[in-house]
Amino acid sequence: MGIAAILAWIQLGQQVWEAGEPAFRAIKAALTPHGIEMDDSLLNAVIADAAARKARAEADAAGGDA
């Protein structure tokens, strides 16, 4: 990957963040008083779904239906 491509990705990432930042901060402000950490909630959701999808893949690998 060339430097130009990397710089383009960095610029895109910054644009995405700038576009979503207000919504992120609003949701975070609404959840914080309830003791909910948004990032951690997202990670826990990923961990749970990854475990479920891994189990599904294990069943498929063992010969189960798609």
Next chain:
Amino acid sequence: MKFCGAVLALVLAILVVGCASAGGPRHIAVVSVVTAHSTLAAVQDTEALLVCGTATALPAPQCITPEAHRAFAKKLVTAFDLDGQIAKQVLAWPPDQALPPVITNLLSQLDAILAELIAALPNTPATDRLLASLKGAQ
């Protein structure tokens, strides 16, 4: 540019840049983890549509044989295991500390498996839709 290599490059590039004034590198890492997980889930769901004999699959050779499906699933097991490990590592990453190297290593492994999985999908409209949606996500 391969999509998966691009994902890793984006993750690493943003983490290097830091974005400290805009949510911090840990938050950017969380977004990256969610993106990688969503990509992997879409790949799993798309492959399931293409297995020979399912109502959504095309006739051979444009469908995935049961043997290839099992081989694909074995790689998915590894991929989702890495996926979960990465999420756990980021969850345990204190916001005020540097990016743990283990996260970079795990991301590299996941990136390689994702590339193999996408390359193993047959050329079908469903595959095209998956790739188009991933490109749209960029």
